[in-house]
Structures are given as C-alpha cells and as structure tokens.
Amino acid sequence: MSMKRSWHWRIRKTHRYLGVLIGVQFLFWTVGGLYFSWSNLDDIHGDPMKRPPGALPLQGALVSPSVPLEILRRRAGIDSIMGLQLIDVLGQPIYQLTYRTQDGHGHARTYTQLADARTGQLRNELTKGEATRLAQRRFAGSSAVERVEYLMATDPHHEYRAKPLPAYAVTFRQPAHATIYVAAQLGTVQSIRTDPWRMFDWLWMLHTMDYQGRDNINNGLLRAFSGLGLLTILSGFALYFVSSPRFRRQRPNSRKPIPNRQ
Structure with missing residues (x-):
C-alpha cells in the first residue's frame, strides 16, 4: 500500500x-x-399564563417596618437584615423581611419572615389554602386545581430545582399541565412550568x-x-x-x- x-x-x-x-x-x-x-x-x-401581581389599595394605616424588625432583633442569633419589601398576599399588605443568622461555627444562613404590615405581628408561612388561592389569582387559565403538593426538597432534575423551599406546587387541570410554584416562606409565586x-x-x-x-x-x-x-x-x-x-x-x-x- x-x-x-x-x-x-x-x-x-x-x-x-x-x-x-x-x-x-x-x-x-x-x-x-x-x-x-x-x-x-x-x-x-x-408568561402568557401569568397575571401580573395586584396593587395594594391605599386604605388603612401601615405600621412602621421597625415594629416587626424590633421583634426580630429580640430573637437570638440574628446577625443582620438583608432586605425589606412590602408585598401583596391575597389583598393583604405583608412585610417580607429577609435576615441572616450565624451558627456557632460561623456559618451564615439566610431566612425570610413574613409580618402583617397593619399590625407588625410576625406570621407563619403560607398555608396550603392560601398558596392555592394565590396561584389561582396569578394563573390566567382555568382555575380548576388538579392537585397541590408541599415540597421540602428537590433533586437536581426537578423542574423547580435551585429555587426557594419549602414551596407549594399547584397543578391546574388544563392541557398544558401548568404548575405554579409558590414559595411558602416568601409568600410569592416563583415560577410556572408547562409541558x-x-x-x-x-x-x-x-x-x-x-x-x-x-x-x-x-x-x-x-x-x-x-x-x-x-x-x-x-x-x-x-x-x-x-x-x-x-x-x-x-x-x-x-x-x-x-x-x-x-
């Protein structure tokens, strides 16, 4: 050759x-x-399936954010406040307080706390019913709910991966199998997933x-x-x-x- x-x-x-x-x-x-x-x-x-978040009406007085912040200061281990935001949760004004704590080993962790903006009292994370109603308000399609799941953890292949937990997955009964994810501790809609x-x-x-x-x-x-x-x-x-x-x-x-x- x-x-x-x-x-x-x-x-x-x-x-x-x-x-x-x-x-x-x-x-x-x-x-x-x-x-x-x-x-x-x-x-x-x-995006075409999501309604924009509602605006808060200017009715009733809101307490100063210093009221819930003072309550948070009394908690042991709180290092600093990372963020403060006024959000609408089912027509109610809510303060979304993000703060940081450090453990005994010096590792910092970030948390979010909800507080009633009218009274300043801290409140628990969203319930299943609240998350479902919030998802129905933000969803532009049929409001018929097929199932609601409470997620504490997700794997790297989950469609809600690398997002705030815990969260409610509200799936609607319609052709695209749309699922709206609501962060329980943040009180907000994070994402919508369809086929x-x-x-x-x-x-x-x-x-x-x-x-x-x-x-x-x-x-x-x-x-x-x-x-x-x-x-x-x-x-x-x-x-x-x-x-x-x-x-x-x-x-x-x-x-x-x-x-x-x-």
Whole structure:
C-alpha cells in the first residue's frame, strides 16, 4: 500500500468511526437547536399564563417596618437584615423581611419572615389554602386545581430545582399541565412550568450533556464531544481533499519505457 493510499485509508477510517461515535449526539444537538430556535421563550416561560401581581389599595394605616424588625432583633442569633419589601398576599399588605443568622461555627444562613404590615405581628408561612388561592389569582387559565403538593426538597432534575423551599406546587387541570410554584416562606409565586417548558428542559439537558443537573455548560463530557465534533469536521475536510481528483497527484511511474530497437 502506497503512502498516499495509507493516509487516505486512515483519514477515511477515522472519519467513519468518529461519525458513529458522535452522530447520535449531533442529532440531539440539531433537534434541540431546531426546537429552541422555533420556540417563543415567553411561551416557554409561561408568561402568557401569568397575571401580573395586584396593587395594594391605599386604605388603612401601615405600621412602621421597625415594629416587626424590633421583634426580630429580640430573637437570638440574628446577625443582620438583608432586605425589606412590602408585598401583596391575597389583598393583604405583608412585610417580607429577609435576615441572616450565624451558627456557632460561623456559618451564615439566610431566612425570610413574613409580618402583617397593619399590625407588625410576625406570621407563619403560607398555608396550603392560601398558596392555592394565590396561584389561582396569578394563573390566567382555568382555575380548576388538579392537585397541590408541599415540597421540602428537590433533586437536581426537578423542574423547580435551585429555587426557594419549602414551596407549594399547584397543578391546574388544563392541557398544558401548568404548575405554579409558590414559595411558602416568601409568600410569592416563583415560577410556572408547562409541558412546552418540560420539553425544552429535557432537550436542554441533551444539548448541554449535563446529566447531573442539566444547567452546567462547562462539564467535561460536553467539552470532550465538542472537541470530537471539531475533529470529525476537520477529518471530513481532509477526506475531501485527499479523495478529490482535482487535488490528487498522479503517482510517478518508476519503470522507464523500453525503447523500440526495430
């Protein structure tokens, strides 16, 4: 086998095996890219299904935020206040107080406490009934509720991953299987998930090749397949050049012609 044919055979073999190895992943990337490019992100996020939060009427006096803050100061271990916000919970003005505590080992943790803005008294997290009514108010579709779940923890593949817990998952009885997640201690709607979003999320996992948490685009598997994909493309270009008659050189003939002596 000549040197040229040996290189031709090696490039062809390399390109073929690389194509088999990453062809399925190329298919996932293509299908995912098509779905992403043809999808409206507002629809994926469920924005058309969410009503904007209501405005609080200017009726009745509100106590100073210093009242619930003073109650919080009396609690042992409170280090500092991180945030203060006035929110509407089912038409009632509520202070949302975010504070930080430190344990004996110096580790800081952040908590959120709700307080009645009319009396200053601290209140418990949302009940199941309150969370359900809040979800129905914010949902623009049918208000028929199919089920309500109380979530204390989620795994890295859950559609409500990396968001405030505990939370209520209020699922509505309608074609898109919309679920509204309400953070119990924050008293607010965090997200809405529908079947189009779940399809998007599944394809995103295949796209990023992060089979642990779905959102890490710097994982080693993706980097490896990206490098192999580039190598496959380059081997295809090389195979074209070594196979094209336009770029192929004729092999020199080592045998000289015998002169005719007649």
